[in-house]
Amino acid sequence: MSAATQTLDTVQSVTQSGYKWGWETEIEMDLAPKGLNEDIIRLISSRKEEPAWLLEWRLKAFAGWQQMTEPHWARVEHAPIDYQDLHYYAAPKRKPGPKSLDEVDPELLRTYEKLGIPLKERAILAGVDPASIEGGSQVAVDAVFDSVSVATTFRETLKKAGVIFCPISEAVRDHPELVQQYLGTVVPTSDNFFAALNSAVFTDGSFVYVPKGVRCPMELSTYFRINARSTGQFERTLIIADAGAYVSYLEGCTAPMRDENQLHAAVVELVTHDDAQIKYSTVQNWYPGDAEGRGGIYNFVTKRGACRGARSKISWTQVETGSAITWKYPSCVLHGDDSVGEFYSVAVTNNRQQADTGTKMVHIGKRTKSTIVSKGISAGRSNNTYRGLVRVLPQAAGARNHTQCDSLLIGDCCGAHTVPYIESRNPTAKVEHEATTSKIADDQMFYCRQRGLTEEDAVNLIVNGFCKEVLKELPMEFAVEAQKLLAVSLEGSVG
Amino acid sequence: MLEIRGLSAAIEDKPILQGIDLTVPQGEVHAIMGPNGSGKSTLAYVLSGRDDYAVTAGSVTFDGRDLLAMAPEERAAAGLFLAFQYPVELPGVGNANFLRTALNALRRSRGDSELDAVQFLRLARAETKRLAMPEDMLRRNVNVGFSGGEKKRNEVLQMAILRPRLAILDETDSGLDIDALRIVADGVNALRGPDFSALVITHYQRLLEYIVPDRVHVLAGGRIVRSGGPELAHELEAKGYAGMLTEAA
Ligand SMILES: Nc1ncnc2c1ncn2[C@@H]1O[C@H](COP(=O)(O)OP(=O)(O)OP(=O)(O)O)[C@@H](O)[C@H]1O
Ligand SMILES: [Mg+2]
Numbered sequence: 001m002s003a004a005t006q007t008l009d010t011v012q013s014v015t016q017s018g019y020k021w022g023w024e025t026e027i028e029m030d031l032a033p034k035g036l037n038e039d040i041i042r043l044i045s046s047r048k049e050e051p052a053w054l055l056e057w058r059l060k061a062f063a064g065w066q067q068m069t070e071p072h073w074a075r076v077e078h079a080p081i082d083y084q085d086l087h088y089y090a091a092p093k094r095k096p097g098p099k100s101l102d103e104v105d106p107e108l109l110r111t112y113e114k115l116g117i118p119l120k121e122r123a124i125l126a127g128v129d130p131a132s133i134e135g136g137s138q139v140a141v142d143a144v145f146d147s148v149s150v151a152t153t154f155r156e157t158l159k160k161a162g163v164i165f166c167p168i169s170e171a172v173r174d175h176p177e178l179v180q181q182y183l184g185t186v187v188p189t190s191d192n193f194f195a196a197l198n199s200a201v202f203t204d205g206s207f208v209y210v211p212k213g214v215r216c217p218m219e220l221s222t223y224f225r226i227n228a229r230s231t232g233q234f235e236r237t238l239i240i241a242d243a244g245a246y247v248s249y250l251e252g253c254t255a256p257m258r259d260e261n262q263l264h265a266a267v268v269e270l271v272t273h274d275d276a277q278i279k280y281s282t283v284q285n286w287y288p289g290d291a292e293g294r295g296g297i298y299n300f301v302t303k304r305g306a307c308r309g310a311r312s313k314i315s316w317t318q319v320e321t322g323s324a325i326t327w328k329y330p331s332c333v334l335h336g337d338d339s340v341g342e343f344y345s346v347a348v349t350n351n352r353q354q355a356d357t358g359t360k361m362v363h364i365g366k367r368t369k370s371t372i373v374s375k376g377i378s379a380g381r382s383n384n385t386y387r388g389l390v391r392v393l394p395q396a397a398g399a400r401n402h403t404q405c406d407s408l409l410i411g412d413c414c415g416a417h418t419v420p421y422i423e424s425r426n427p428t429a430k431v432e433h434e435a436t437t438s439k440i441a442d443d444q445m446f447y448c449r450q451r452g453l454t455e456e457d458a459v460n461l462i463v464n465g466f467c468k469e470v471l472k473e474l475p476m477e478f479a480v481e482a483q484k485l486l487a488v489s490l491e492g493s494v495g
Numbered sequence: 496m497l498e499i500r501g502l503s504a505a506i507e508d509k510p511i512l513q514g515i516d517l518t519v520p521q522g523e524v525h526a527i528m529g530p531n532g533s534g535k536s537t538l539a540y541v542l543s544g545r546d547d548y549a550v551t552a553g554s555v556t557f558d559g560r561d562l563l564a565m566a567p568e569e570r571a572a573a574g575l576f577l578a579f580q581y582p583v584e585l586p587g588v589g590n591a592n593f594l595r596t597a598l599n600a601l602r603r604s605r606g607d608s609e610l611d612a613v614q615f616l617r618l619a620r621a622e623t624k625r626l627a628m629p630e631d632m633l634r635r636n637v638n639v640g641f642s643g644g645e646k647k648r649n650e651v652l653q654m655a656i657l658r659p660r661l662a663i664l665d666e667t668d669s670g671l672d673i674d675a676l677r678i679v680a681d682g683v684n685a686l687r688g689p690d691f692s693a694l695v696i697t698h699y700q701r702l703l704e705y706i707v708p709d710r711v712h713v714l715a716g717g718r719i720v721r722s723g724g725p726e727l728a729h730e731l732e733a734k735g736y737a738g739m740l741t742e743a744a
Contacts, residue, residue: 446545447583451597451653452571452604461596465587465636 035084038062041200044089048169048203051176061189061199068193075356075385075417078298078325081263088201088234154218161217163247164209168236171207178209182240186269186306186333194265194327195302198234202267205236210245210276219475220249235266241276243309248279250475265300274309274336281474282318283482285489296324296353303330304360307339307368315342316359317473319482321489324353329387331360334368334396341370344470346482348489349382349414358387358419363399363429372403375467378414379490385417390431392424399429407437408466410459410490460487496521496692497542497562497661502553503717504541511537513717514553519661524683524693526703526728529714530736535696536580538714539665542694543577544570557661571597572604574660578650578667580696585637590649591619593637594656601657622655625685627678643670651682658686662693668702680705700732715740 045055189199305314316330332341343359361370407416448458497519504512544567599609711727
């Protein structure tokens with residue numbers, strides 16, 4: 001079944017039929033009619049009470065998108081997506097979840113259990129209607145209330161420090177000058193097919209601004225995880241670290257996220273000024289589909305950071321285990337002299353998953369430096385591709401890149417592919433690329449088992465060892481969760 | 496405790512072991528000597544459950560249990576330990592983490608409580624010290640970048656921490672300097688007792704001066720061709736395998 005049809009079916013099953021154009025009644029306010037045209041974009045913009053410039057910006061993106069075709073260069077295959085067959089606006093709270101945990105896929109619950117997620121959170125993650133959670137509504141309501149009050153405390157701490165952290169639609173309203181100054185300057189609306197689509201129709205996402213010289217007083221992860229349990233289909237994130245500022249942002253959740261939207265096309269833009277640093281970590285575990293790959297999420301993401309200031313730094317760290325299809329290349333554009341870009345990635349594919357990920361490092365400033373560490377793990381019948389571009393422009397004297405790209409194969413039916421592109425146009429630049437492919441050797445497995453480890457423990461130990469360089473870049477608590485997540489993702493890959 | 500009856504095994508249809516009979520009673524240490532390629536490591540692997548080998552005949556019981564029917568980790572849980580002739584490298588896996596995972600897996604299977612990181616480190620440090628090994632061995636990745644001798648010592652450290660009931664040492668003395676040889680022998684002797692047996696595979700009589708065996712067996716062409724007391728090792732040293740084998744024939 002195509003992505004679009006499935007999305008549509010799901011959406012239709014949750015709304016009454018006979019839906020008519022318009023937003024007149026309370027019930028009908030939930031969902032825009034399917035299809036994408038200028039009127040839909042105007043609707044989105046007006047629902048969000050956006051200023052005129054943003055509507056213009058969206059319409060321009062849409063016009064551009066209509067001229068584009070879906071990219072097919074990635075090593076992924078999927079059924080055609082009918083973009084006219086999707087709904088592009090849905091107010092939150094529309095999603096009618098399962099009535100109780102009994103209606104939730106037992107596999108999913110087992111996974112939550114293994115990840116050590118508390119019972120009441122499991123229900124929330126699985127999307128169970130809070131009012132119907134077993135043991136009365138009180139439990140869930142408390143959980144929700146808890147998080148609201150915790151979030152409020154966080155908000156106050158951030159406010160004191162002068163950090164702006166809010167949904168992007170709120171930022172458009174409250175800080176229009178900042179949004180207008182930066183939005184689309186790192187990922188232009190015309191950048192690529194999915195970025196153009198996102199620009200035209202984005203509805204959710206986060207905005208962060210850290211003022212000059214401020215070190216953000218907390219990992220934005222903590223806050224984020226409590227607030228953004230359900231993620232949108234076309235998310236837009238914009239993070240700005242002004243001169244000398246520092247912020248660490250964590251996206252995602254180790255719990256598998258179910259979503260009725262099969263297609264996800266997010267855009268993340270990061271900007272650092274002089275001496276500023278952004279550390280962006282992602283632990284993503286979208287539902288990968290069943291063993292045959294049915295029902296998984298398609299994840300087409302554009303993530304890019306611009307190191308505009310001298311000595312500024314952007315680090316991307318990601319642990320990707322989910323999605324049916326992942327198409328994702330977090331990148332750094334190193335404008336500022338002596339600026340630094342880093343990319344640390346673990347991508348796991350199992351069963352029939354397909355991942356095409358990697359990074360782009362564009363060296364423009366003098367003595368700019370980039371480091372790429374990519375660890376791909378393939379199991380089952382999956383395919384895992386690393387695609388990396390290192391581009392050194394003529395003015396980037398003394399630029400340096402080191403790329404380390406390792407693949408680990410588990411079993412005989414999976415694939416790992418490495419596609420490095422290097423374009424150096426400055427003779428003083430140094431670009432190094434190392435790539436290895438290994439299999440978990442039989443003698444390693446036997447050695448571990450002889451010491452008493454089960455096959456699964458042995459694989460986990462070896463895989464964690466393989467990923468160590470990347471895991472150590474994650475904030476502490478997440479490194480631990482990420483390890484558990486790797487274990488769960490690779491379950492059943494041996495034996 | 497270990498009873499091998501008529502054991503034959505092949506690799507890729509090539510017969511290697513051809514009817515081995517060997518009994519190691521509880522509390523005894525037996526040595527196995529034999530020329531290169533005679534099947535000593537093969538015997539060690541078959542006993543510990545490596546699946547490249549096909550058992551074509553015979554039986555093995557360990558404490559009365561059918562050893563050959565058990566998975567390698569079950570044999571480990573039952574108390575069998577193999578010190579590898581060629582220890583395997585595990586990149587990125589810390590030695591301490593590896594050992595703690597292994598020890599806790601064994602403890603779990605025996606119904607004992609698991610050790611936390613602090614308790615484990617206390618134990619591991621003490622053993623490292625007793626075996627006169629540098630403490631940074633615990634911090635390094637399993638066998639990665641270890642010298643030949645260090646790898647062998649690391650096997651002995653693992654044995655000391657995991658405390659097996661039956662240890663098979665496959666040429667653990669090869670590549671060790673004289674001091675290390677003593678330390679390794681002390682490590683084995685420290686475990687000796689009514690609950691510990693060992694099968695010591697070696698080419699050198701010297702090790703057997705430190706670890707005095709109850710019995711010595713000569714393995715040649717996939718069979719035990721002679722068995723005797725510790726003096727057999729001396730005889731071998733004097734005559735060589737060729738000399739002894741012509742005599743035996
Ligand atoms: N994978 C294999 N394929 C083919 N032959 C093998 C394989 N593994 C072992 N052999 C053969 O089995 C025989 C016994 O080998 P084994 O390693 O058991 O000898 P060993 O007695 O331990 O020798 P050494 O003293 O040199 O360690 C040898 O002839 C060896 O070449
Ligand atoms: Mg051998």
